[in-house]
Amino acid sequence: MKYNGQPIVVKDFNTYMMMFAESEYGCFSEKVNDRWEIGVALSEDGFKQQSFVNGVCTIKGGKHVDYIANQIARHVCKRIKDKKKVDVKSMFVKDNLMLFVKAMIENPAFDGQTKETLTTPSSKFGSKCELPEPFMEKLYSLGLMERVIELYQFKELAKTKKEDGKKRGRISGIPKLDDANKAGGKESKDCTLILTEGDSAKAMAIAGLSVVGRDYYGVFPLRGKMINARDKQTSIKGLEQMSINEEMCNLKIILGLEQGRQYTSEEDIAKHLRYGKVMIMTDQDVDGSHIKGLFMNWIDSQWKELLELKFITAMITPIIKVKRKSKEFAFYSIGQYMTWCQTAEGKQSG
Structure with missing residues (x-):
């Protein structure tokens, strides 16, 4: 042939x-x-x-x-x-x-x-x-x-990208989101999204915004501990769970985060994201630390450059306050308080 x-x-x-x-x-x-x-x-x-x-x-x-x-x-x-x-x-x-x-x-x-x-x-x-x-x-x-x-x-991964956010003005359809008035606009880099530990903390944050105003601050309550993104991204089932996780999808839309995009500069944040910073406002107890850590873990596993740009901040509040006569002592962890209790001053305070 x-x-x-x-x-x-x-x-x-x-x-x-x-x-x-x-x-x-x-x-x-x-x-x-x-x-x-x-x-x-x-x-x-x-x-x-x-x-x-x-x-x-x-x-x-x-x-x-x-x-x-x-x-x-x-x-x-x-x-x-x-x-x-x-x-x-x-x-x-x-x-x-x-x-x-x-x-x-x-x-x-x-x-x-x-x-x-x-x-x-x-x-x-x-x-x-x-x-x-x-x-x-x-x-x-x-x-x-x-x-x-x-x-x-x-x-x-392509499926998770379907739930990507993008920089845009007003968004709707996300329960319990109080969006900053300027989020997604020309001044978005000056906006901060406050993430609270549940609805009661959100109410406190909203009350505080009555002083500074709503133009540059948005508030969104987290519903407890997020899933561990670093563990999930190494397995097929984990990727499925991340793609349908309502809280992660909502946060991507609120912030404008896109799967696979790298944010390597302040200019990238200003150009592509709806907020310039995230402030985590959780209790200083073990649960609050877990919530804060899991959110930072998610950002680090998907958009690690944002951590280097100090995109995430935290409002640290004391977990315990002790008043003794005219003095007030503030403690930001149980360990710190227990150590103080062993000091002479702590023992005198009873």
Whole structure:
């Protein structure tokens, strides 16, 4: 056989596969039984196939290709669920595959005279092709599972970006947000969002704004401890949880934060964010410290440059006050108070 005067040498099925395989990971084939020979390579550009039925090239595939692709997808999805504890759709597996199928089918039916697509259902193939475990292990050795997980994580990241914020004027639809009047406008860099520990603290912050005004200060109550973003971003399930976490999504919209964007200067903050700073106003007890730490952890894990730019500040209030005669002692942690209690002055205070 020649093409443009050049001989085409195809010694076996594997040699034929190498004419199409595009992946640096390589490919392999196996004759499963007398009627089925299957080859696999990884695809860089979505699902692809080359297939034959009784020697006829089915350029559009068909039921025999679906039969093999579905087997592979089920196996990979189950393994990922067992190892990663998350359900991955079969399309993520198939989008990484290039399949080669050579099958002998009894009384094959096609979609037309050109025989481009096999329409015979698998129940009427006249034989079965159950992929053996060693075949699947070879497939995993090509890096299929890692590719599937990488694709899935990319899709999840894209999903989180759908909930991105952006710099804009007034926003609506976020419960309990009291937005600064100038947030998202020309003076947004001068605006501060106050994050409080619950509704009661928000009421106190709102009362305080009656003095300084509402133009440059917004208030939003946190509903307790946030999820640990640093832990979640290392797993598929964690990315899913972050993408649907209402509080994180709301904060991105309020602040104008965009997933994947880097804020490396004050100019970036002024240009892209709705607020120039965040002030955390939580109790100085253990719960308050956790809330503050988890918020800073989220920012650091996604937009670490903002911490270096001192985007986050905190209003520190004493957790304990002790009055002794004309003196007043303020303590900002239980440890600090307990240490003071052991001093002579502390013991005198009872």
